[in-house]
Every structure is written in C-alpha cells, then in structure tokens.
Amino acid sequence: MNENDKQIVGEKAAEFVKDGMVVGLGTGSTVLYTIKRLGQLVQEGLNIKGIPTSIQTEKLAKEVGIQLVNFSKIEQIDIAIDGADEINPNFELIKGGGGALLREKIIAKAAKTFIVVADPTKMVERLGKFRLPVEVIPFGMEMTMKHIKAIGLSPELRLNGATPFITDNGNYIFDCSIPNHIQTEIIERELNLIPGVVENGLFVGMTDLVITLDKNGDVEILSK
Ligand SMILES: O=C[C@H](O)[C@H](O)[C@H](O)COP(=O)(O)O
Secondary structure, eight states, X not given: OOHHHHHHHHHHHGGXXXXXXXXXXOOSTTHHHHHHHHHHHHHTTOOOEXXXXXXXXXXXXXXXXXXXXXXXXXXOEXXXXXXXXXXXXXXXXXXXXXXXXXXXXXXXXXXXXXXXXXXXXXXXXXXXXXXXXXXXOSTTHHHHHHHHHHTTOEEEEOEETTEXXXXXXXXXXXXXXXXXXXXXHHHHHXXXXXXXXXXXXXXXXXXXXXXXXXTTSOEEEEEO
C-alpha cells in the first residue's frame, strides 16, 4: 500500500466530475484524494453538489468547500466515487473496512455511474482474504451471528478497543470470513435475508469503472 498510488488514482477520478453534477462522495483513504481535488476544482469555479457516504466524509467535504445537498431533495446521483477493500476481475467488491458500507451502497445504487478508485493491492483474483463486513442491528446480535454461521460464514464482532465498533447508523459490524465455494451473489442475497442484518459489504454488479495503476505504475481505467 503506497500513499502516492492512492493519491494518483484518487485525483484521476476527479476528472470524471463535470459542472452541475450531483456527486456521491465515498469514504476512506483513497477517495480522500478525490474529495480534496474536487475541493480545489470548486475553488476554481466547478459547480457541484455532494452527498457524503459517512460523517467523516461530510466533515472533509465541508472543510474543502464542497456544497452538500440533502439526499431527500434530489432525483438522482450523476456519479459516485468510492474506494474498495478488494476488487475481483468481475468488478465485484468487498467494502466496509471503514464501516461505511451501508450508506456507500445506498449511494452507489442511486448513482448513474459508479467509479471505484483503488491502488493495485486491492485487485485480487478471488474475494475473501479481506473479511466481509456485515452491518447488523445490536438487538439480538447473538442470534444474528448464529444465522450467519448457518450459511457458512465465520463472523466476528468488530471492536473499537474494548467495546463494539459503532457505525454512523448506530449499528455493529461483523467481519466475516467467507467460504470460496459459495458464489458472491448468493452470499450477498442470503445474508440480507437474515433478520438483524442491515446490509453487507459485497457490491455485485454495481461498478462501472475501476481506476487503478498498471504494472508500470501508469493509470489504468478498467471498464466492463
Ligand atoms: O467503509 C469503508 C469503505 O468501504 C472504503 O471504501 C474501503 O474500506 C476502502 O478504503 P481505503 O481507500 O481507505 O482502503
């Protein structure tokens, strides 16, 4: 993981944002560079409205001068840009390392174009080395954990020191190892059928473009 790589791919994504767009602003250390670059472009006259995927991103967007818009007041998001924890060759993602997966998924789904910015370490042949984050309601979480185990995953409650990590939505995260004999879309669907599961960090069939670096360190824009 190289900070410079993150900066290159993050800043590149800002070139896809055009005047007048409503922009979904992702969360994490890579898209941070997109947001900072967009802030510079706004100072130079770019007119955009942002919708943040987390409280952390909301704070950053305000700091760099991006105007935010209330999600309930807009019809559609033109473009959403976000990072990922893993990306496979089918453009399926694991997200949620920072715990922002729920709002990120709502915003990615609402976006006409969803762009992922990722340094090359995120590109994998098979998803699952990074454990899949699953957001769960605190009530009855022991029972929810049992149901998740029953579909073949191994969940562990994410901690923040000695207490559970709490998402922006007031929920907990289970980080789950996933068996590689079950297809991602089946895991995604089955998880979300369990009462108590709010959402999971598998993003299947959502990504339009991936901005990364090739072996020579040059920007590579991958599309399906
Ligand atoms: O909850 C966090 C998000 O899903 C991030 O997009 C993901 O964890 C990647 O973050 P980073 O760019 O810091 O690796």
